Amino acid sequence: MILSDADIRRRLTDGDLIVEPIADPELQIQPASIDLRLGREFLEFQRTNIPCIHPNSEQEVDEYVEETYVEEGEEFILHPGDFVLGTTKERIEVPPDLLGTVQGRSSLGRLAIVIHATAGIIDPGYRGQITLELSNLGTAPVALSPDMRISQVIFTELKTPAESPYGRERGSKYQDQTGPQASRIQVDDEFGGGQLDR
Numbered sequence: 001m002i003l004s005d006a007d008i009r010r011r012l013t014d015g016d017l018i019v020e021p022i023a024d025p026e027l028q029i030q031p032a033s034i035d036l037r038l039g040r041e042f043l044e045f046q047r048t049n050i051p052c053i054h055p056n057s058e059q060e061v062d063e064y065v066e067e068t069y070v071e072e073g074e075e076f077i078l079h080p081g082d083f084v085l086g087t088t089k090e091r092i093e094v095p096p097d098l099l100g101t102v103q104g105r106s107s108l109g110r111l112a113i114v115i116h117a118t119a120g121i122i123d124p125g126y127r128g129q130i131t132l133e134l135s136n137l138g139t140a141p142v143a144l145s146p147d148m149r150i151s152q153v154i155f156t157e158l159k160t161p162a163e164s165p166y167g168r169e170r171g172s173k174y175q176d177q178t179g180p181q182a183s184r185i186q187v188d189d190e191f192g193g194g195q196l197d198r
């Protein structure tokens with residue numbers, strides 16, 4: 001069951017679901033979702049001389065990304081074909097019986113802005129800001145302003161609460177992240193790597 005605005009408000013008041021700061025509940029709480037705003041930090045991907053990035057090399061991943069901060073009153077210009085990581089301004093805490101799904105907003109989709117290139121699941125038990133995988137599939141640069149409503153999250157009630165919510169399961173490498181967080185897939189190696197034994 002997907003939470004309606006009434007369910008969302010009740011959960012937020014009860015305090016088991018946390019989404020904060022919500023600047024304007026009337027505007028941000030939609031009929032069955034919450035709009036999330038764009039933060040000021042971005043991770044851009046640099047041109048690199050490395051022949052390829054090995055996802056399990058923390059050093060190569062760190063050298064590949066560069067942090068940018070958009071000052072008050074400034075915009076972030078997302079050029080055609082660009083891919084950057086952004087962040088929501090809001091921090092979320094998902095209780096064990098809910099699953100969040102991050103979606104783009106139609107109004108930005110109509111400008112060819114994709115909010116999450118691949119991953120959009122916010123696990124039960126997850127705490128932190130959401131890293132947005134932003135790309136521009138269009139032909140014109142698009143100006144993104146911090147604080148603009150950039151994405152929306154819907155919450156689905158699970159039939160039974162997760163037994164091993166995020167943060168308690170092995171891995172959970174993005175728990176309590178603040179700002180955009182580059183891939184930490186190399187942490188998988190500590191837990192047997194991406195290649196699991198059959």
Ligand SMILES: Nc1ccn([C@H]2C[C@H](O)[C@@H](COP(=O)(O)OP(=O)(O)OP(=O)(O)O)O2)c(=O)n1
Pocket residue numbers: 102116119120121122123124126129130131132133166171172173174
């Ligand atoms: N666009 C997204 C999607 C997810 N998350 C956060 C919330 C998720 O609960 C957490 C982990 O997401 P995934 O399970 O999709 O990622 P991984 O499987 O790579 O990570 P892990 O092994 O930690 O589960 O990251 C995020 O910040 N931004």
